[in-house]
Amino acid sequence: MSVTPKDEKKPYYKIASLEKGLKIIELLSESESLSVSEVAKRLNQNRSASHRFLATLKELGYVIQDSNARYKLSLKMFELGNRISDVQAIRSISRPYMHELVSKYHETVNLGHIEHTDVTTIETVSSKEAIKHDSVIGERSPAHTLAMGKAMMAYMSKEEKQSCLDNIKFQAPTKKTITSRVKFEKELKIVHDQGYAIDDEEWAVGLRCVASPILNFDGHSDYAISISGPIQRMTNKKIQNISKDLKRICQLISKKLQPDR
Numbered sequence: 001m002s003v004t005p006k007d008e009k010k011p012y013y014k015i016a017s018l019e020k021g022l023k024i025i026e027l028l029s030e031s032e033s034l035s036v037s038e039v040a041k042r043l044n045q046n047r048s049a050s051h052r053f054l055a056t057l058k059e060l061g062y063v064i065q066d067s068n069a070r071y072k073l074s075l076k077m078f079e080l081g082n083r084i085s086d087v088q089a090i091r092s093i094s095r096p097y098m099h100e101l102v103s104k105y106h107e108t109v110n111l112g113h114i115e116h117t118d119v120t121t122i123e124t125v126s127s128k129e130a131i132k133h134d135s136v137i138g139e140r141s142p143a144h145t146l147a148m149g150k151a152m153m154a155y156m157s158k159e160e161k162q163s164c165l166d167n168i169k170f171q172a173p174t175k176k177t178i179t180s181r182v183k184f185e186k187e188l189k190i191v192h193d194q195g196y197a198i199d200d201e202e203w204a205v206g207l208r209c210v211a212s213p214i215l216n217f218d219g220h221s222d223y224a225i226s227i228s229g230p231i232q233r234m235t236n237k238k239i240q241n242i243s244k245d246l247k248r249i250c251q252l253i254s255k256k257l258q259p260d261r
Contacts, residue, residue: 017053020045024053025073028063033070087113090214090223091123093256097249098125098225105242107229110135112148112211113222117168119149122223131230133207141203144168144184145177147211148224150197154188155213155221161188177202196243201231208234212246215254225250 023043028034034042040050054071057063064074091111098109102125111123119142124135143149143164153161170179178184191197199209211226227242228234 020049021053021057024050024057025062025077028071028073029077031072033066033068033072035070039071087122090253090257094123094214094225094253095125097253098123101125101225101227101242101245101249102127104245105227105229105238107227107233107242108132108135110148110226110228112146112152112224112226114143114149114152114164114224117143117164119143119146119152119224127229129229129233133204133228133230135228142168142171142173144170145173145199145203146226147197147199147209147228148226150188150191150199151211151213151224151226152221154191154197155215155219157218157220160220173203174201174205176200194243195247198239199226199228206230208239210234210239210242210246212243212250214250214257217258225253 020043024039027039027042036047036051036054039054040047043050054063058065058071061074061076063071065071094111098111101107101109106127106129108127109125110121112119113122114120118140121135121137121139124137126132126134141149143153153164156164165181165185168181168184170181170184171177172179178187187197196210196212199207199211201207203209207228208231209226209228211224213221214223214225215221225246227246
């Protein structure tokens with residue numbers, strides 16, 4: 001009877017089913033198409049288990065079946081790859097401008113991306129002030145509570161905006177958060193008309209933010225840049241000055257992302 005040494009035990013955090021699912025994706029990426037039996041044979045697992053994994057991946061949209069019931073990767077994988085490429089590009093282009101804004105206004109600058117009803121911070125440059133809010137890359141927040149969320153939603157296509165509004169729960173992190181859909185839609189119209197959005201303690205008490213959207217080739221927005229700081233420093237006059245620079249910089253970034261526009 002063989003004994004597995006302690007140092008060869010599987011890591012406690014390892015999820016076997018996830019590992020098998022990803023191995024199937026990797027296997028399909030190397031082949032034009034495969035049957036259930038072929039997947040099972042190549043991964044040395046039974047046919048029933050392979051079928052369950054493939055059925056789950058198909059339901060999630062990661063694989064499709066051809067007319068011969070053989071499985072292959074869907075374009076969703078291609079879309080995910082493109083999305084990662086887009087994020088890397090916009091982070092690289094935006095970073096120098098973000099540093100410029102921090103140097104001028106001494107407040108934290110964030111780059112965000114909207115997905116469904118949440119905004120994810122994908123880049124941040126922190127203020128050097130003692131009192132500040134440090135954002136975390138990967139942090140997710142409800143779109144309706146953030147200046148960045150408002151800025152992007154105001155420039156969504158009509159269909160995307162309605163879908164987003166239909167799914168927002170309008171929860172209130174603070175007493176100033178907008179919780180009425182009607183009021184929020186009016187806010188989005190104002191944001192669209194002026195080209196920037198303000199979050200006045202709507203996400204966190206004592207924090208005020210201003211954001212502007214980065215528009216893509218069709219005039220819609222999936223990304224935005226914001227500047228945030230304590231209300232004592234983020235006066236109305238400062239916000240007005242920031243908004244002008246934010247709009248200018250977001251337009252420059254937009255042009256760099258669409259060189260042929």
